[in-house]
Amino acid sequence: MAGGIVEKPASGEVIHPKVHYLNASKGLKSWLVTLDHKRIAIMYLVAVSVALLLGGFWAVLLRTELLGPRDMILSNDWYNRAFTLHGAVMVFLFIIPGIPASLGNFILPMQLGAKDLALPRVNLMSWYLYVIGLVFFLAVLFLGGLDTGWTLYPPYSSGRDIQWNLILSYSAVFILGFSSILTGLNFIATMHKLRPKGMSMYHMPLFLWALYATSLIQVLATPVVGLTLGLSLVEHMFKIGIFLPQYGGDPVMYQHFFWFYSHPAVYIMVLPAMGVQSEVIATFSRKHVFGYKAIGWSSIAIAAIGFIVWGHHMFVSGQSPTAGIIFSLLTFFVAIPSAIKVFNWVATLYKGSIDFKSPMIYALSFIYLFGIGGLTGLFLASIATNVHLHDTYFIIAHFHMVMVGSVLTAFLGGVHYWWPKMTGRMYNETLGRIAAVMVFIGFNVTFMPQFVAGTRGMPRRYANYLDEFTIFHQISTIGAYILGAAVVLQAGYLIHSLFKGKKAPPNPWGAASLEWQSTSPPDFHNFTEKPIVMGAYDFENWELVSEDAGYRLKREVVETGKSLSKVH
Amino acid sequence: MHFDTLHQQYSTGKLAMWLFLGQELLFFCGLFTAYAVYRGNHQEMFHYAHYFLDWKLGGLNTVVLLTSSLTAAWSVRCAQLEQRKGLLITLALTFLCAGAFMVVKYFEYSHKLHIGAVWGSNFGVATADLPPALLEKYPNMTGEQLQSMGMGTFFAIYFCMTGLHGIHVLVGMGLYAWLFVRALRGSFNRRYYGAVDNVALYWHIVDMIWIFLFPLLYLIG
Numbered sequence: 001m002a003g004g005i006v007e008k009p010a011s012g013e014v015i016h017p018k019v020h021y022l023n024a025s026k027g028l029k030s031w032l033v034t035l036d037h038k039r040i041a042i043m044y045l046v047a048v049s050v051a052l053l054l055g056g057f058w059a060v061l062l063r064t065e066l067l068g069p070r071d072m073i074l075s076n077d078w079y080n081r082a083f084t085l086h087g088a089v090m091v092f093l094f095i096i097p098g099i100p101a102s103l104g105n106f107i108l109p110m111q112l113g114a115k116d117l118a119l120p121r122v123n124l125m126s127w128y129l130y131v132i133g134l135v136f137f138l139a140v141l142f143l144g145g146l147d148t149g150w151t152l153y154p155p156y157s158s159g160r161d162i163q164w165n166l167i168l169s170y171s172a173v174f175i176l177g178f179s180s181i182l183t184g185l186n187f188i189a190t191m192h193k194l195r196p197k198g199m200s201m202y203h204m205p206l207f208l209w210a211l212y213a214t215s216l217i218q219v220l221a222t223p224v225v226g227l228t229l230g231l232s233l234v235e236h237m238f239k240i241g242i243f244l245p246q247y248g249g250d251p252v253m254y255q256h257f258f259w260f261y262s263h264p265a266v267y268i269m270v271l272p273a274m275g276v277q278s279e280v281i282a283t284f285s286r287k288h289v290f291g292y293k294a295i296g297w298s299s300i301a302i303a304a305i306g307f308i309v310w311g312h313h314m315f316v317s318g319q320s321p322t323a324g325i326i327f328s329l330l331t332f333f334v335a336i337p338s339a340i341k342v343f344n345w346v347a348t349l350y351k352g353s354i355d356f357k358s359p360m361i362y363a364l365s366f367i368y369l370f371g372i373g374g375l376t377g378l379f380l381a382s383i384a385t386n387v388h389l390h391d392t393y394f395i396i397a398h399f400h401m402v403m404v405g406s407v408l409t410a411f412l413g414g415v416h417y418w419w420p421k422m423t424g425r426m427y428n429e430t431l432g433r434i435a436a437v438m439v440f441i442g443f444n445v446t447f448m449p450q451f452v453a454g455t456r457g458m459p460r461r462y463a464n465y466l467d468e469f470t471i472f473h474q475i476s477t478i479g480a481y482i483l484g485a486a487v488v489l490q491a492g493y494l495i496h497s498l499f500k501g502k503k504a505p506p507n508p509w510g511a512a513s514l515e516w517q518s519t520s521p522p523d524f525h526n527f528t529e530k531p532i533v534m535g536a537y538d539f540e541n542w543e544l545v546s547e548d549a550g551y552r553l554k555r556e557v558v559e560t561g562k563s564l565s566k567v568h
Numbered sequence: 569m570h571f572d573t574l575h576q577q578y579s580t581g582k583l584a585m586w587l588f589l590g591q592e593l594l595f596f597c598g599l600f601t602a603y604a605v606y607r608g609n610h611q612e613m614f615h616y617a618h619y620f621l622d623w624k625l626g627g628l629n630t631v632v633l634l635t636s637s638l639t640a641a642w643s644v645r646c647a648q649l650e651q652r653k654g655l656l657i658t659l660a661l662t663f664l665c666a667g668a669f670m671v672v673k674y675f676e677y678s679h680k681l682h683i684g685a686v687w688g689s690n691f692g693v694a695t696a697d698l699p700p701a702l703l704e705k706y707p708n709m710t711g712e713q714l715q716s717m718g719m720g721t722f723f724a725i726y727f728c729m730t731g732l733h734g735i736h737v738l739v740g741m742g743l744y745a746w747l748f749v750r751a752l753r754g755s756f757n758r759r760y761y762g763a764v765d766n767v768a769l770y771w772h773i774v775d776m777i778w779i780f781l782f783p784l785l786y787l788i789g
Binding site for chain 1: 570576579580581583584587588590591592594595596597598599601602605606687688689690718720721724725727728
């Protein structure tokens, strides 16, 4: 038997491994000093989920405040802290590390048939750096919060008297940046050096192409924000006058530096999500992904173009009109590779045998929400409409559609998709589908009214508003509650499945990338035998045994060790 | 062990190091950009500022660092050829050169702090303390004039750039001390010398950044 598949081909009976990475060693210490990428990924998953709940808590709080046009439950100061911490926690602690550090960490080496990432110690170190950042942000919470907005623009931030919460916030983002850089360079090194024989770059699953593009941005853009916030920290403490106008500095330069990272960071968030998307759509359409090279290279194109569009955040910040026009034009270019991806996913669906499992529902919501988020981005890329819509709820709705509507959706879809592999348990499919539909409805109810309110002039970051906006805010808040309820439901059935869930077969979905040739959950060394290297979308190599036993490799594939596919 | 061969391990470490150096360049990039912007906007300030910096001390440090790069490269060669004594000597020399660089830096910094040639609105040099060469060329120049010109911004940039570089030198000294201890224990041989190689790469980039800092700060008269 090849590929480490623990099953009896004749009867289709699945043998679940008694010893696997989760119980290979025991005790808290065996987790805290582990070098196993799978355990580090699980620790990341727990940590980013904590961050998600924390950020979500602030979101629910500030949406509740906005139920009425006057003060509801928060003072104005606490409203400012609520949106700042919501933004900072969600961006720096959840969306940026979310998919790559948790799902990517687990799946990347397995999709290469490798035993681990190239640099296991660096991997563990990046987790500890992340946790330090998380603890710092929690400390900020108890030191009176932060009300600068997540962008920390000077002079309102660093220009104040020295405050612990600012010092900790700057340090936290700096440290989180290095956590991110270390993950990125580890991923690139792994994909170059640990690919198995017979797997060229063009045989890699598209999730890995997406992670590759992400890692490039992480390595090349993150140091700039690290330096920027490092300088802000020094400036805050010693008043040196690089960004602070009162000491001779230039606050617009801060914005340039900040967005030089933070715009590419948007692609750090969305590219891994797009990678998950390519895997899930192909698997549940049971069809080779359409336009493999186009999807792969569009990831790289997005990463490359993403570096030269940062100025579109600053159309009203006082940059030159020429720069504005150039940045506007360049911004439109990003739409091209993004659209290429969407068209190819839709083409993959065409004539596919579509299976509406929970991850697939998330994937389809992604296409819808990303479509709206992306197309409204074009309104904002053109200068004239941007100036009109600047700092209104239209912007809020736009970037939440992209960052949350797509990224959170893909994160949840990815967690469901790989849950059987990571935990060895099946979650409740019915509840999974209900939660997925709730997420979709919740998003639309939350953010569609915000587009309307924004075009009618509702500015962002205000605790109170004119009476005419009340209806939009109330609908939006109801949407946020639906979303919150969906997350609670998910947490419930996912945790329940850990204890009571059905045991998962090695390949419940019939997916073809290499990680599914391992047992569920995988062995400590990932594979007990070297997996058979095949194209990531060669679904014809797998046949369905039964609903419970999932899919198994066809006999001729196991005997010859070769893929049946003629696509590659 | 998740590598199949020692060579795979070596080449992976090296690739990761190059990626790390890539991010180092981008890390410094921001400061070089800030330098370019402020120099473009305040040419005269940078002109007056260069009188405060002693090109002889800067030049001395350049020579010291270039020497250390030579010994760093030499140490890789020694490790590859298993020349134990040579390896220990070159590692120690690299460490000492880095230390010498920091000593010179210490004297430069303490002089500036002493006369008040520092960052932001803290800048305040008495006219009597102005560099003699500056007063010779511009006899009517006063400390207040320089202050109102925004000289503090130059020194903000100066201290940030050289300070960040100095931190990298200190890290390099730590790494060379670590290599020296490992070399004493005989950890390196002709098939395993990746650490020496990678630290030398790091050291070269620290050196290279100084090669840019020296003319941009000291030689802009």
